[in-house]
Amino acid sequence: MIPTRESFLNWAMIAALLIVPLAAWSLDEPFIITLATKAAILALAGVGLNIALGLGGLISLGHAAFFGIGGYAMGILAAHAQNYEPLFEWPFLFEGSNQMPLIWLVAIVCSACAALVIGALSLRTSGVYFIMITLAFGQMLYYFAISWSAYGGEDGLSIWVRNDFPGLNTLDPIQFFAIAYVILCLALFFAARLARAPFGLALAAARQNADRVEAVGLTPFTLRLTAFVISGAITGLAGALFADLNRFVSPTMLSWHTSGEIMIFVILGGVGRLYGPVVGAALYILLEHLLGGISDYWQIFLGVLLLLIVLFARGGLIGALAGREKAHG
Amino acid sequence: MAEVVLKTHGLSKSFGALQASRDVSLDLRAGEIHALIGPNGAGKSTLIKQIAGNLVPDSGTVELLGRDVTALDTVARARMGLGRTFQISALAMEYTVLQNAVLGALGGRGSPFRFFRNVMKDPDLLETAHGALDRLGLAEDADRRTADLSHGQRRQLEVAVALTLEPKLFLMDEPMAGLESAGSRALTGFLDGLRQEAPILLVEHDMDAVFALADRISVLVYGQIIATGTADEIRANAEVRRAYLGEEDAA
Incomplete structure (x- = not known):
């Protein structure tokens, strides 16, 4: 197969995301590595959202819920590991943990369960109602976290030491970056397979024409719910990593601003484009870093850029650079 | 009777x-x-x-x-x-003609919850899909985007997709x-x-x-x-x- 411009761009993007922190590492610039780590983690959150939004056409303004649940999964487990109090003793002893793999598992399971419940309720609606209901669920969790004083309430939870990953020193920025980067690559691989699998074909068809999908004997609701759960789980995993990056989790992770930001990554890069969230998140971090130094109101520029992209490049940046998506086999 | x-x-x-x-x-x-x-x-x-x-x-x-x-x-x-065709073509317009037919075949098989294998390389589904397209004279158009088809070809594809359900x-x-x-x-x-x-x-x-x-x-x-x-x-x-x-x- 001849590589398309889009696949070339994708490779360039994923290579750049690797080369920049490696260069920063050799130049001893840990701050840049941290920025790249943040970009990779936010991209991961976007990859999650893109499965619902891009593939399934589900405009969820509540993905902060999953991002935050992932964050709190990390925060709560690590806080209990920190003070040696078990989370609960009945029906079985469940202690806190500072082991990333376990934390990720808990984050994935919790956010998937939340996505199952939220999705099952909100997918009965569509269009604006769906946007509003997902937003409402997100805000519910946000206010719940604010009032949950056992885990910091409004102030959030600080974790003193970054959690452990077997065999790695996670406090070394480049090693933590490696973790985030590998997970992002795995998620991209999974998302790529998913889009081409029978499930992806049926899901994207349900976005284009639900009547057709029903007429061939498939249920759009189940397809969408499954996508929503997968999407929430990936975004939840990103939340756990994000909390670990900052060693801090607060209700902000659950607020609708966060949902909006994740959606902005996807839209900036290109809705439904596999690497859209990577481009979007990287650009976001870049702008935040460059323009944030000029003005506290840097998001005005982001807003202008978003407006231009929405108006003139419907496929996001990838669409503008690589052209219309090929209807490929 | x-x-x-x-x-x-x-x-x-x-x-x-x-x-x-x-x-x-x-x-x-x-x-x-x-x-x-x-x-x-x-x-x-x-x-x-x-x-x-x-x-x-x-x-x-x-x-x-x-x-x-x-x-x-x-x-x-x-x-x-029940194989249905619609009065107003109900097709996945972003898909190729073949993808629409494969979607039908997938529905006929009834197991969409597979997450890894490339659906467009599934020999059984492809055989059913190509078979239906051939019968409606759409074999040449298999790789075209459905949105680019003429109205008449979309009507044929409607019937072809229904056929894939057997x-x-x-x-x-x-x-x-x-x-x-x-x-x-x-x-x-x-x-x-x-x-x-x-x-x-x-x-x-x-x-x-x-x-x-x-x-x-x-x-x-x-x-x-x-x-x-x-x-x-x-x-x-x-x-x-x-x-x-x-x-x-x-x-």
Whole structure:
């Protein structure tokens, strides 16, 4: 197969995301590595959202819920590991943990369960109602976290030491970056397979024409719910990593601003484009870093850029650079 | 008498004061094409929706393959073997022609929850999909985007996707709608042979096609079936002439 411009761009993007922190590492610039780590983690959150939004056409303004649940999964487990109090003793002893793999598992399971419940309720609606209901669920969790004083309430939870990953020193920025980067690559691989699998074909068809999908004997609701759960789980995993990056989790992770930001990554890069969230998140971090130094109101520029992209490049940046998506086999 | 594949019994459906279906009873038998005709607003679409499962009738039942399916939804009915084509093409427009056909084959197989293998490399699905496209003369267009197809080709693809389900009966809502005469003749010829595989309940405005194809014709006027019979019986029926064909004679 001849590589398309889009696949070339994708490779360039994923290579750049690797080369920049490696260069920063050799130049001893840990701050840049941290920025790249943040970009990779936010991209991961976007990859999650893109499965619902891009593939399934589900405009969820509540993905902060999953991002935050992932964050709190990390925060709560690590806080209990920190003070040696078990989370609960009945029906079985469940202690806190500072082991990333376990934390990720808990984050994935919790956010998937939340996505199952939220999705099952909100997918009965569509269009604006769906946007509003997902937003409402997100805000519910946000206010719940604010009032949950056992885990910091409004102030959030600080974790003193970054959690452990077997065999790695996670406090070394480049090693933590490696973790985030590998997970992002795995998620991209999974998302790529998913889009081409029978499930992806049926899901994207349900976005284009639900009547057709029903007429061939498939249920759009189940397809969408499954996508929503997968999407929430990936975004939840990103939340756990994000909390670990900052060693801090607060209700902000659950607020609708966060949902909006994740959606902005996807839209900036290109809705439904596999690497859209990577481009979007990287650009976001870049702008935040460059323009944030000029003005506290840097998001005005982001807003202008978003407006231009929405108006003139419907496929996001990838669409503008690589052209219309090929209807490929 | 041939086996009854589809049967409606006393279907009634009202929207407020408008009674769109009044006590509609009809059946579809193995090997036949049963055409449903009627002037605009006669309630054909409402009836189709009740048969397909989009609308729940106020009273009456729908039987599919001897089983009461009144309470089942469109998906369940499709799974039982109801192959439907839409009046307005309902296709995944961003997909290629082949992807649409593969979607149909996937639905026919009924297991979409596979997350890893490339669906467009599944030999069974591809075989079914290509087979259906070949039969409708769309083999050359397999890799084109559905949105780039002509109207007539989309109508053919509608039928091809229904074929991939290998249904037990077809429910076709104006498959010829908007086709130019050559295309209409070609599709008429195709449907003519198709009845041997599975019977067709055909809603159609193209009277040439209806009288050429239908083993039986039912005439729907104001939500009510006023006559059912062979083409000749329907032509000779005074009530039908007055209610329906008369309008064409005058035109």
